[in-house]
Amino acid sequence: MTITTSAPPARSTPVAIALGFLTGGVIGASLAAFVVGCVIESVPLCVAGVGLPAVYGLLFLLAGAPRRAREAAVVPRTALAVVESREAVGGAATSDVAVRFDLTVAPDGVPAYRVAFSQDIHLADLPDYRQGVVVVVQYPPDRPWRVRIVKRPTPEWEERAADARLDSEPGPVLVSESSEGCGVGFVRLFGLLLAAAAVVLLFRADLFDGDASDKPQVSSSSTSTSAPSSSSSSSSSMVVSSAYGTVTLGPNQSFLDRGQLRKAVGLLTKGTEARTALTVVVQDRLLSIVYAPTGSQAPTFDRDSLPYDRFPALVEEARSGLGVSSPKTWQLTVERLTGSLTIRVVVTGAEGTASLEANGQVKVVRRTPAR
Incomplete structure (x- = not known):
């Protein structure tokens, strides 16, 4: 298998933009419907404002179920990796803390690559992931940037990690959590404002009938x-x-x-x-x-x-x-x-x-x- 060391696909695709517009529209319409319903004392409109996000969330969950099933069916690939750096990025309100890792992953039989991602680690386990330590990781073969550290590897992989010596890979660094593009954020805001304005205009006679x-x-x-x-x-x-x-x-x-x-x-x-x-x-x-x-x-x-x-x-x-x-x-x-x-x-x-x-x-x- 050949690992492509390019960045994860950008999220500002036409589908992502359309989904962002729809999400913003649902948020704007539900908020406007609830507020307008309270002002004009319309119980059905208030119920619609509360129920619309719930229905949308349920439909979104159901629509994504086949994709999640396919991803779950993919057997993850196990490999060794060396910790290049780590940085706590979350608070310690609980026993776990979010840590930003930069690893060099060295799969068997394919080129090594660098990846950056965040993962929750127990405070007591942080010393086990200091710089230069070799760890066992897993990732989907078709999405090598979605790396997760295996906290309790099998004895075989634990023994391999203890004996391994890995060299650092210069880059480029894959990013596990790709951020949204500006286009998605803009169309989401536009959809929110457009939907809210549409609801207000639809009930303007009840709101502003002088x-x-x-x-x-x-x-x-x-x-x-x-x-x-x-x-x-x-x-x-x-x-x-x-x-x-x-x-x-x-x-x-x-x-x-x-x-x-x-x-x-x-x-x-x-x-x-x-x-x-x-x-x-x-x-x-x-x-x-x-x-x-x-x-x-x-x-x-x-x-x-x-x-x-x-x-x-x-x-x-x-x-x-x-x-x-x-x-x-x-x-x-x-x-x-x-x-x-x-x-x-x-x-x-x-x-x-x-x-x-x-x-x-x-x-x-x-x-x-x-x-």
Whole structure:
């Protein structure tokens, strides 16, 4: 047999590049699917993100089984070798340590050659592999660079190693563990990014649908017929029942904003039967309407007829003209319990509580300064 002393075949072959792209694609798609599934709360997508690498790994294992069977069927060649150098390249966290060996292998009847490889060696056995020591090795005949030191050779080979004197071979040095080419690493990264982007684009409507995020969240009591819908942290939420209705604004919003209050009342009215109100209470980000029970004779009013556009000016007058220099909270209440429509604004600050009352034409009829 003639040993070819060229380096092991490069791994940046078309098959290796295709495999690298496929591996990167599986990694990128599974990670993106799991993250997107968590964001949009899709259990099947999360399961797919976890299951895809497992399925790919199983298929890869099964596809490589025939090759591994053929390699295992090859009878390894046994030879003597002399240690040219050694270097520990792994930590000693366990009793074994990874050692980088440089050997001259001298098979029977064929030219000697140099090879470099790594192998785990027990710490107590390291002195047995010092420079110049002859050892027994094995390797597949068709892959001479895959050399392994035989730690417990047969008595015959152990006796031959003890009596042998081998000369060093100048080279070239075969490398047992051939590193990946740059092409494989590049296509793997490209496949990862491409697959991740494809998953995000496929579910972009669920992730970035701005229209859905602007819709109010509707949670209903047992007497409500409204169905829940999703909302973002910056949108409003709404609760509707036969007895009351509330709208809560998200951060950076206020019912003092132009048109905001009338819009919220419209949301409560839309899709529901016409009901008169007993009380309307407005705070900075909370609107509450209490409805009159069916058949009730209590004094009510039409919630859609209120002068909502004039309420912000009324609140501003109460906040700035009643002796509260730094009002912390305010509340506007509309009711008709006394027979006529009454609009009352109460503000609270460090100086105390102040209030004003206005009639149905938003004309102030009473002011109570802070005290």
